[in-house]
Structure formats: C-alpha cells, structure tokens
Amino acid sequence: MSTTIAAISTAPGIGGIAVIRVSGSEAFSVSAKIFKPKKTSFSLLAQEANTISFGNIVDNNNEIVDEVLLSVFRAPHSFTGEDVVEIACHGSIFIQQRILQLLIENGCTLARAGEFTQRAFLNGKMDLSQAEAVADLIASTSAASHRMAMTQMRGGFSDELQKLRTQLLNFVSLVELELDFSEEEVEFANRSQLKQLVIEIEQLISRLSDSFRVGNALKNGIPVALIGETNVGKSTLLNVLLNEEKAIVSDIHGTTRDVIEDSIVLQGITFRFIDTAGIRDTRDKIESLGIERTYQKIEQAAIVLWILDCTQLSEHIEWLTERIQKRSEGKKVILVFNKIDKIAEDERDVLSHLFDQIEGERVYISAKNRLNTDALEAALIRAAQLPDIQPGDVVVNNIRHYEALQQALTSIRRVSEGLESGISGDFLSHDIRECLHYIGEITGHISNNEILGNIFGKFCIGK
Amino acid sequence: MSTTIAAISTAPGIGGIAVIRVSGSEAFSVSAKIFKPKKTSFSLLAQEANTISFGNIVDNNNEIVDEVLLSVFRAPHSFTGEDVVEIACHGSIFIQQRILQLLIENGCTLARAGEFTQRAFLNGKMDLSQAEAVADLIASTSAASHRMAMTQMRGGFSDELQKLRTQLLNFVSLVELELDFSEEEVEFANRSQLKQLVIEIEQLISRLSDSFRVGNALKNGIPVALIGETNVGKSTLLNVLLNEEKAIVSDIHGTTRDVIEDSIVLQGITFRFIDTAGIRDTRDKIESLGIERTYQKIEQAAIVLWILDCTQLSEHIEWLTERIQKRSEGKKVILVFNKIDKIAEDERDVLSHLFDQIEGERVYISAKNRLNTDALEAALIRAAQLPDIQPGDVVVNNIRHYEALQQALTSIRRVSEGLESGISGDFLSHDIRECLHYIGEITGHISNNEILGNIFGKFCIGK
Numbered sequence: 001m002s003t004t005i006a007a008i009s010t011a012p013g014i015g016g017i018a019v020i021r022v023s024g025s026e027a028f029s030v031s032a033k034i035f036k037p038k039k040t041s042f043s044l045l046a047q048e049a050n051t052i053s054f055g056n057i058v059d060n061n062n063e064i065v066d067e068v069l070l071s072v073f074r075a076p077h078s079f080t081g082e083d084v085v086e087i088a089c090h091g092s093i094f095i096q097q098r099i100l101q102l103l104i105e106n107g108c109t110l111a112r113a114g115e116f117t118q119r120a121f122l123n124g125k126m127d128l129s130q131a132e133a134v135a136d137l138i139a140s141t142s143a144a145s146h147r148m149a150m151t152q153m154r155g156g157f158s159d160e161l162q163k164l165r166t167q168l169l170n171f172v173s174l175v176e177l178e179l180d181f182s183e184e185e186v187e188f189a190n191r192s193q194l195k196q197l198v199i200e201i202e203q204l205i206s207r208l209s210d211s212f213r214v215g216n217a218l219k220n221g222i223p224v225a226l227i228g229e230t231n232v233g234k235s236t237l238l239n240v241l242l243n244e245e246k247a248i249v250s251d252i253h254g255t256t257r258d259v260i261e262d263s264i265v266l267q268g269i270t271f272r273f274i275d276t277a278g279i280r281d282t283r284d285k286i287e288s289l290g291i292e293r294t295y296q297k298i299e300q301a302a303i304v305l306w307i308l309d310c311t312q313l314s315e316h317i318e319w320l321t322e323r324i325q326k327r328s329e330g331k332k333v334i335l336v337f338n339k340i341d342k343i344a345e346d347e348r349d350v351l352s353h354l355f356d357q358i359e360g361e362r363v364y365i366s367a368k369n370r371l372n373t374d375a376l377e378a379a380l381i382r383a384a385q386l387p388d389i390q391p392g393d394v395v396v397n398n399i400r401h402y403e404a405l406q407q408a409l410t411s412i413r414r415v416s417e418g419l420e421s422g423i424s425g426d427f428l429s430h431d432i433r434e435c436l437h438y439i440g441e442i443t444g445h446i447s448n449n450e451i452l453g454n455i456f457g458k459f460c461i462g463k
Numbered sequence: 464m465s466t467t468i469a470a471i472s473t474a475p476g477i478g479g480i481a482v483i484r485v486s487g488s489e490a491f492s493v494s495a496k497i498f499k500p501k502k503t504s505f506s507l508l509a510q511e512a513n514t515i516s517f518g519n520i521v522d523n524n525n526e527i528v529d530e531v532l533l534s535v536f537r538a539p540h541s542f543t544g545e546d547v548v549e550i551a552c553h554g555s556i557f558i559q560q561r562i563l564q565l566l567i568e569n570g571c572t573l574a575r576a577g578e579f580t581q582r583a584f585l586n587g588k589m590d591l592s593q594a595e596a597v598a599d600l601i602a603s604t605s606a607a608s609h610r611m612a613m614t615q616m617r618g619g620f621s622d623e624l625q626k627l628r629t630q631l632l633n634f635v636s637l638v639e640l641e642l643d644f645s646e647e648e649v650e651f652a653n654r655s656q657l658k659q660l661v662i663e664i665e666q667l668i669s670r671l672s673d674s675f676r677v678g679n680a681l682k683n684g685i686p687v688a689l690i691g692e693t694n695v696g697k698s699t700l701l702n703v704l705l706n707e708e709k710a711i712v713s714d715i716h717g718t719t720r721d722v723i724e725d726s727i728v729l730q731g732i733t734f735r736f737i738d739t740a741g742i743r744d745t746r747d748k749i750e751s752l753g754i755e756r757t758y759q760k761i762e763q764a765a766i767v768l769w770i771l772d773c774t775q776l777s778e779h780i781e782w783l784t785e786r787i788q789k790r791s792e793g794k795k796v797i798l799v800f801n802k803i804d805k806i807a808e809d810e811r812d813v814l815s816h817l818f819d820q821i822e823g824e825r826v827y828i829s830a831k832n833r834l835n836t837d838a839l840e841a842a843l844i845r846a847a848q849l850p851d852i853q854p855g856d857v858v859v860n861n862i863r864h865y866e867a868l869q870q871a872l873t874s875i876r877r878v879s880e881g882l883e884s885g886i887s888g889d890f891l892s893h894d895i896r897e898c899l900h901y902i903g904e905i906t907g908h909i910s911n912n913e914i915l916g917n918i919f920g921k922f923c924i925g926k
Binding site: 007009010011012013014015016017018019021050051052053061063064065066067069071073086088090091092093094095098116134137138139140141142143145146147150153154391459460461462463 | 926
C-alpha cells in the first residue's frame with residue numbers, strides 16, 4: 001500500500017487528449033520531477049487542491065515530452081483517498097507511454113487492473129459493493145444496466161444493509177455476554193426486539209435476493225431457448241428478430257460480436273437467444289442426442305420459444321409435448337405457430353388444442369413473410385416479466401452479492417427458527433455470526449485478498 | 464464562431480475515465496444546466512478559473528447520469544482561447560454519449576474534427592503551422608516524429624519566418640510609397656538594406672525547404688524499392704527484415720496493418736518497402752509490363768535495393784543494369800548479392816565487377832540463412848543519409864509548408880534578381896507581395912475556409 005501507482009486512465013488508442021493518473025504518497029514528489037510549470041512561482045508540493053496547472057512534462061535530458069494540464073487532488077479528498085495527480089496530455093500513443101515510462105522511472109509502480117478503485121475501497125472511500133458498481137458503470141451499455149450500476153455506486157442497498165448489520169452486531173454481543181453469565185440465566189439481549197430485527201433483516205435480504213432475477217436479466221440479458229424440430233423455420237425466425245434489431249444493437253459500440261449476433265434489445269430488455277440444434281425426427285430413436293441437448297438448453301433458459309410448423313406436425317408431437325412440458329416447469333413457454341399463412345383460419349384452434357397441456361402464450365406468425373412478428377416480440381416482453389427500473393430502485397445484479405445474500409438468508413432464517421424454539425445462546429450466537437459474515441462479504445467488512453483479487457482483476461487498467 | 468461546441472476528447476471506446484470538452488461563450492451556462500455540484504454554495508458561472516469541482520451530471524428528469532469532475536477554464540486562458548469546461552466522467556460508452564447528448568440538447572453543437580484547434584488558431588492562440596503540429600503530435604508514433612511535431616508546436620520556424628515577414632512588409636510599404644511619388648524618383652526603401660533582408664530570407668527559406676527531405680522521411684518513412692528478377696529471394700529477404708522488426712513495430716499500438724507489414728524501423732528511421740513484382744525474364748519481350756512497373760516503383764523510391772542471385776545471373780543482366788542505372792539517378796542504390804553461401808569467396812569479386820557501372824554499396828547475404836542481414840540494415844541506414852534530429856531542430860515535414868516554401872523561394876529569388884537588375888518599383892513590389900503571400904500561407908496570416916477545412920478536417924474529433 002505504500003507504493004505510488006500510475007496508469008493511463010482513458011481508453012487505449014489515439015485521442016485528442018489522454019489522462020494519466022498517479023496515486024499515492026509520492027504522487028506529488030514524483031510528478032514534480034517531470035513537470036515544469038509555466039508559472040515560475042509554482043510549486044507542485046504547495047499547490048492548492050482541486051486546481052489545474054499548465055506546464056511541460058520533460059525527460060531526464062530536459063527534452064519536452066508534451067505540454068500538459070496537471071490536476072492536483074489532496075488526500076483524503078480524491079477518488080482513491082490518497083494524494084492524486086492527473087496529467088492530461090495530447091492523446092498520442094507515443095506521448096502517453098513516454099509519460100507513463102517517466103513516472104515509473106521516477107519511482108511509480110504500474111497500477112494493476114482496478115487498483116485505483118481497490119485503494120478507494122481500502123481507504124474507506126466506498127464499500128465493496130460500491131467499488132464493484134464502478135466496474136459495472138464503466139461496462140454499462142444500456143439505460144437499465146447504467147441505472148442499476150449508478151444506484152449501487154451511490155450506496156444502493158449497502159447503506160441499509162450496513163445499518164441492520166450494526167444493530168445485529170450489537171445484539172450478538174449481548175447474546176455472547178449472556179454466555180459469560182450462563183450460570184445466572186440472565187437475558188441482556190431483549191428477545192422480542194431481536195425477533196423484530198431478525199424479521200426486518202429477513203425481509204430486506206429476501207427482497208434483495210428476489211431482485212436478482214430482474215437485476216441479472218437486465219445486466220446479462222434474458223436467456224431464451226429457441227427449440228423446435230428441424231425445418232420448422234427456427235433460423236428464419238431468428239434472423240428476422242436479429243435483423244430488425246441489429247441496427248440498434250450495432251449503434252452501441254463495444255458490444256461484442258456475440259452480442260450482436262445472438263441478442264436483441266426490446267424496450268430496453270436484452271434477450272439472449274440460446275439456439276438449439278433442431279430436434280431431428282429420428283423416429284425409432286427420438287430420445288437421441290439432439291433432444292437431450294435441447295433439454296439442457298431449456299435448463300439454462302428463462303423463456304422457452306417453441307417453434308412449430310403449422311403445416312406439418314411431427315408424428316411424435318404428443319410424446320414431445322409431454323417431455324417439453326416437464327422440462328419447462330417454472331419457465332415461461334411461448335408456443336410459436338409458424339407458416340400460419342399456409343393454413344386456414346379455423347385450423348388454428350384445432351392446432352392449439354393439441355397443446356392444451358402446455359401453459360403459455362400462443363403466437364401465430366409467418367417468419368418468412370414477417371407476419372405478426374411484432375406480436376411475438378410483445379409476447380417475449382410479457383414473458384420477461386420485468387418491472388421498469390426507476391432511478392434509485394435497489395436491484396441486485398451481481399452474482400457474488402446474490403450468493404452471499406442467499407447464504408445470509410439461510411442463516412437469518414435459522415436465527416429466526418432458533419428464537420422461536422428458544423435454542424441456547426451459543427447456537428443463536430453462531431447463527432447470527434454466520435449471517436453477519438455473509439452480509440459483511442457484500443459490503444467488504446469481511447474480505448480477503450483472494451476475493452479482492454477476483455473483484456478488481458476484472459476492472460480495466462487505469463480505474 | 465458564436466456557437467458553443469462539445470465533443471468527447473479522449474480516445475473512443477471504454478476506459479477508466481473519459482473527458483468531454485465544451486468550448487464557447489455558452490460553455491458555462493450550458494454546463495450549469497446539467498451539472499449539480501456537491502457543494503451547495505457552488506456557482507459554476509462564478510467559479511474560479513483552473514479549478515476542479517466534484518458533482519453529478521443530471522438529465523432533465525433529475526436522474527443522475529454520472530458522478531464527474533468538472534474543470535473550468537476562462538477565456539482567453541484556455542486551449543481554444545474561449546471559455547472551456549472539461550467534464551471527466553466514467554469511461555462507459557453509454558455515459559459518454561449520454562452526457563454529450565445532454566450538452567447538445569441544452570444548446571451545444573457537436574464539434575467538427577479539429578474544431579477546438581481551429582478555434583485556438585482563429586483566436587490567435589497559435590499560428591497555423593503550430594495548429595498543424597498538434598495533429599502531427601497526436602499522430603506521432605516514433606521519437607523522431609514526436610520531436611519534430613513538438614518543436615513545431617512550440618513555435619518552430621514560424622517565429623523566425625514571422626519576424627522576417629514583418630520586416631519585408633515594412634519594405635514593400637516603402638517601395639509602394641515610392642510609386643506614389645514616381646515622378647520624383649525618390650527611394651524610401653533603402654535598397655542595400657532590402658538586399659540584405661532578401662538574402663537573409665532566401666537563406667532561411669532555402670534551409671527550411673532543404674530540411675523537408677529529412678522531415679518527410681522521418682514523418683512518412685523512407686521509400687525503398689525492392690527490385691530483382693523472380694526467384695532471387697526477394698520475398699525471403701523482405702520477410703527476414705520484417706520479422707526481425709515486427710515485434711518492435713507491433714509494440715506501437717495504432718499503427719496500421721499496412722505499416723506493420725511493409726515497414727521496418729531501424730535506429731528510429733522508418734523504411735517503407737515498395738515491393739515490386741519480380742522482373743520476369745520473358746526473353747524476347749523483356750521490356751514487358753513487369754519492368755515498366757518496376758521503373759515506376761524506382762521513381763517513388765529514395766533507395767533502390769537491387770537483389771541478385773549469386774548463383775544465377777540473368778542473361779539480360781547487362782541490358783538490365785544499364786536501364787536500372789539510368790532510372791536510379793539521384794537515388795541511393797544498394798546491390799544485394801543473395802545466396803552468397805552457395806558460391807566460392809573469389810567469385811564475389813568477379814560478380815561485383817559485372818556491376819562496376821552501378822554506384823552504391825554492395826552487400827553479400829544469404830536471406831534464407833539470415834547471413835549478414837545486419838550489414839544490409841547498416842547499409843540502409845547509411846543510404847538514408849538522415850542526420851539525428853535534436854530537440855529544437857527546425858525541420859519541415861509538412862508537404863503544404865514545403866510547397867509554400869518552394870513558391871516563396873521562387874518569388875524571393877525573383878526579388879533578388881530584380882534588385883540586381885534594378886527593375887522598377889511596381890515589379891519589385893509585386894514579387895515581394897507574392898513572397899509575403901506564400902510565407903503568410905504557412906503561418907496562417909493568409910488563409911481561407913478551403914485551406915482551413917483541409918487542414919482541420921484531418922484532425923480527430925474532440926481536438
């Protein structure tokens with residue numbers, strides 16, 4: 001922690017300007033060695049906080065590397081909580097690297113990915129869940145993911161969680177104090193007050209934990225399994241859906257090719273298509289590899305889009321229906337009758353009745369003729385069951401938090417049951433401590449180098 | 464000029480932070496509409512220059528878009544010479560574009576490429592050649608190109624040129640005054656002083672104009688034509704040269720694929736290889752398309768690398784030698800005897816004598832066995848004839864400047880001749896005015912929208 005770190009903080013590549021960030025106790029003294037101010041009366045070490053100075057970066061031979069603007073921030077009033085200098089230079093790659101090199105030659109260490117934010121966390125500028133939100137914020141590409149990250153970065157659920165954690169910590173101390181006087185059967189911890197707190201905590205954790213479905217869907221997209229026998233028009237439909245949206249998705253730079261090819265954004269919600277190999281009608285061996293794989297894909301999906309060819313139903317359709325129904329439990333199924341233009345109006349009802357045992361919407365389309373595909377999109381949005389996220393809405397979208405919340409929920413429920421059944425103080429204390437531990441993992445009160453390494457390693461360099 | 468412009472000034476893409484620049488008379492008032500400072504007592508309009516403030520960017524619904532640092536610069540003490548606000552936000556693409564969008568919704572115009580620098584020029588913060596150096600500086604990828612751009616941005620030759628231009632302007636006024644008194648044969652302009660000034664100007668312009676060979680070579684690389692008959696080992700040699708250097712070149716991000724494939728950097732000098740189709744030994748039709756194209760490539764090159772197969776000289780070699788010699792006039796030729804491991808020591812001299820009429824170094828190599836390729840590299844560096852550029856050395860590397868200098872040289876020489884032959888004042892004045900015009904084109908005292916559009920259109924957005 002005693003090192004002074006430096007990194008290029010702006011996006012890699014050529015730009016009008018670039019910013020190099022320096023943080024640590026030597027930030028001023030190292031910068032002063034390479035910065036020659038325009039004003040001769042200037043002293044970097046004495047420079048007022050939150051001010052900008054114009055000058056040159058010079059190398060050891062006094063050759064000018066660039067004309068720069070140098071911003072000064074003083075501990076603890078900086079992003080990291082340490083002394084920070086930001087050097088805004090011309091955005092040439094040569095200049096960026098040269099300045100970084102000079103900083104390192106003069107005593108700085110190259111910052112690891114996320115190290116600035118990690119220091120902000122370690123210096124108490126933000127808790128761990130807020131620090132994680134910084135990475136989410138930088139990666140955000142949609143209004144919904146941006147809004148969630150912003151809420152979390154600004155405190156989100158951690159304030160509330162932290163308040164309840166402190167109260168719980170008080171109670172557990174009292175319970176543990178009782179143990180010292182176990183002979184005397186005293187109760188320092190008011191059990192009915194504790195019960196009330198436990199209920200409150202359980203409610204909050206439940207609510208947060210439940211929000212993960214929405215948060216995760218908004219962050220990572222809703223997985224949709226596209227299933228159906230071969231030749232029912234699956235890939236035509238996928239292409240229609242993708243093509244209509246491709247232009248919009250492509251507008252967002254930085255989205256990966258994967259995302260562009262397999263996802264669509266409808267009303268701000270991302271749907272990720274898990275394409276399955278068509279179920280081949282292998283007659284006597286219908287339980288073949290194909291259908292097993294399809295089952296696995298259904299497992300991963302939240303929505304099952306089952307495409308059927310109106311003009312030609314497999315002879316195994318009943319058998320298949322039964323199995324797909326069984327595998328789709330707890331998922332939203334949309335039955336998509338394709339090639340609807342090829343059959344008469346009254347045939348639809350007959351068709352639909354064949355699938356009475358399948359719950360879920362029916363949509364009648366012609367993928368090839370782009371008939372009624374908007375109805376399919378509307379059905380997808382309904383099936384997503386996602387509420388509008390408003391600014392300030394607390395939504396958990398981080399799998400690490402979700403897992404900790406699940407663990408915390410289990411322990412707090414054990415506490416609740418223990419209170420009901422009047423278990424002894426030592427068991428009660430153990431369960432409360434466990435709950436405190438998992439809550440602490442979210443806020444970062446409980447952390448270790450491995451956890452921190454995992455979290456901050458995913459950041460970009462310079463943040 | 465009355466609009467307030469905004470653009471993302473950092474490199475495109477995701478980064479830790481990004482900077483959005485706003486310049487113009489409305490920079491403060493527009494920014495104030497979307498910036499909510501942390502300090503309630505804060506007023507952006509009254510904010511002291513060169514200071515940084517922490518706060519939120521909010522949209523019209525008061526939803527927080529990001530937590531940002533806002534830097535304030537006041538006219539004329541800013542890059543553009545106007546009021547400038549720089550918003551440092553989290554480097555998410557979504558956030559960058561959202562903030563830019565909010566600025567535009569609130570009255571800013573999206574800046575054109577180079578518009579910030581163009582305003583700096585128009586507001587007298589720098590002359591035109593300095594403004595052009597900003598683009599060179601951002602594009603610089605080697606120490607030499609960086610050093611040239613930095614010297615030019617910091618004044619370079621324009622100061623000196625400007626001083627002489629002012630003196631010449633005084634003289635031409637006096638000469639023109641004489642014309643009003645033409646009946647009286649007065650001489651307000653001291654002819655011997657004028658002669659002295661003209662000599663001085665001619666020397667400076669000559670010197671600058673001559674430096675273009677070096678400047679252009681350092682900026683764009685030295686073109687090397689790689690010629691030879693088919694199967695002499697041309698592509699093997701090219702691959703050896705490129706492979707050895709590829710790692711170094713690839714280290715410089717942002718270099719184009721072209722550069723990586725066809726250029727090498729030796730001791731800071733870039734050599735661009737112009738690969739030619741092998742001269743095919745078509746016997747009766749040797750003057751075919753192939754050799755014609757090779758001649759054209761030789762035209763474009765400064766160095767001709769003629770590869771010969773020691774073991775097998777074409778029967779047309781004498782004929783070819785004569786032609787290549789004729790076409791290579793004024794260029795450096797390097798004769799590269801390849802497959803040297805295949806012949807005896809004493810055969811070398813015999814071989815070499817065959818080419819006595821070709822001036823230039825001889826290098827004996829085996830490309831395949833990487834034998835003596837370092838000698839070839841050394842020969843290339845000698846053939847480049849480039850002096851080391853020292854910090855502060857004035858070197859012209861801009862074709863626009865070079866062309867204007869050439870024109871100015873022609874006119875100043877006409878002035879000089881005119882003075883010798885004692886031509887009449889009106890002719891003298893005309894020639895001086897022409898010289899002033901061309902010098903003014905470099906510094907930007909003479910400019911028009913077309914010239915400016917050409918120059919600044921090549922900049923990146925946000926600079």
